[in-house]
Amino acid sequence: MRITALAGGVGGARFLRGLLHHARQSYPLGSDHDQLDLTVIGNTGDDITLFGLRVCPDIDTLLYTLGGGIHEGQGWGRADESHHLAAELAALGAEPQWFTLGDKDFATHVYRSQLLGRGMPLSAVVERLSARWGLAELGVTLLPMTDTPVETHVVVEEQGEQRAIHFQEWWVRHRAELPADRFVVAGLDRATAAPGVLDAIRGADVVILPPSNPVVSIGIILGVPGVRDALRGTRAPVIGVSPLVGGRPVRGHADVCLRTIGVEETSAGVAGLYADFLDGWLVDEDDPIEGRPGLEVVRRPLLMSSVEAAADMAGAALELGLRLRAERAPA
């Protein structure tokens, strides 16, 4: 069973861990679908260079979460982490100090930066990092959306003046509280989808959009030339999971991001962003959205309070995808 997912950081990673959990529970060895082949296309739009090192927050959250090294409480960074390096950088007066990097996490960035510095494409670096986290053994292939360096910037207004800051500065340092005028993704228009990305969408049995941020995570991946066309053209049903419960994001600032781009902060608003390719839409139990021809709506509790809860959600999305696929299949 070939599943392809587009994912941001914490929410996407937890959802996909749930999907793996669901598959292990529901499709024991020897059953239909026991060969899970999950390709995850990770957002690289919030990548940032810090202290001269290339940091890929979403990719790393996916690696650590799926590989079993994540700090559960935070949702990002490594478990059992120390911060000696960052403390010494602060003693040296190095900036910025608003982005937390632990000692183990730093190793990922040092290693990646070294390989990138040698001219290795990011996708090859991610392949090496995936090997360290045993993703192949889980049936998972992690791909960055592109090997082209792209960076999401936020045009903010302060005292009547506009200036662009890195997305991470807006998100982490200012907690998305600085009024944003728009998002600008530097380099996205000349980016090329990383090797395997478009084929993974075209060749999937089911495509899933986890409840990642529809603007600054999924939205950025959709902006990579060719990705949107591949989603429109794929024979696989495309199943989305709403990131909003009761009009508010479960985590993060999807509501602020939606308002910034002028889209209603409802599951209907988000579904509108995906209207040209979305086939199934998993929403919260109390969500008022109605299905329409071509868009099947399914309701489920959307809180990922545990691996099991995430597995239930992911299972519902997958079952919806498999059902739509079966309905489409020639008799």
Add this chain to the structure above:
Amino acid sequence: MRITALAGGVGGARFLRGLLHHARQSYPLGSDHDQLDLTVIGNTGDDITLFGLRVCPDIDTLLYTLGGGIHEGQGWGRADESHHLAAELAALGAEPQWFTLGDKDFATHVYRSQLLGRGMPLSAVVERLSARWGLAELGVTLLPMTDTPVETHVVVEEQGEQRAIHFQEWWVRHRAELPADRFVVAGLDRATAAPGVLDAIRGADVVILPPSNPVVSIGIILGVPGVRDALRGTRAPVIGVSPLVGGRPVRGHADVCLRTIGVEETSAGVAGLYADFLDGWLVDEDDPIEGRPGLEVVRRPLLMSSVEAAADMAGAALELGLRLRAERAPA
């Protein structure tokens, strides 16, 4: 009192810490020489790029030792150090694994590499690192011998074949046990002395060569174009401290290095390397060397078993320099 010292790593750093200790004890505020102005010219020949980061072992040992952050037992690296980053790099399969870098130490290399990457010269980076360690408050200016990247390589023989390896690989990984044919310092012939280096030698009251390795530390600094001429031309007495006690180095592998370049592993052999500029020579109590016109020999215990012992040694070298300077001064 303007003192200029040429220094390698551990031995030079401990000696110079002793010199600072001696000065504090012997020249209390308000006395002659109470304004110590020590310029240290550090060897950068054993600098190495590891994991894409620029590491300057001798410069850092000088910073940490003089600044009070050194791991006393090792003589290099930071006190109270952890190794989480290195362990994770090993898990990632990153090479090499024979060079130990602690988490705090890594911060120095990350910070330096970032600044170098922006085009800042090494001397300006060292100035920033010196500020973190409060060297100015101690009356110390630390200069790298050159801003030009240079690297000492060792031509080794294995199974009848010669190949060049980085000095650190020979020194740290192979403990100088791999038969060495010669040392080659890549980039040294086109290097320029860092800003302030030649003036510090020319304008000093006393120049001191600590008991650093005469071949791969002091010897490399002497190879920077202009340095040897400055030592020959300076009006300051040049006082050396023998790195050998009873024909053996107190620490490190100076004997192996001397044999490699075909020089007798005695204090006389080392003094021969400095013959064109050396005025005073501090040797161990049982050293058989004789003085000669133009080279005054003084005997002292040369074991730096404590800060106080190093202070006694450094004090003897300094007193010798001040005496020779007084004798030279026009009446």
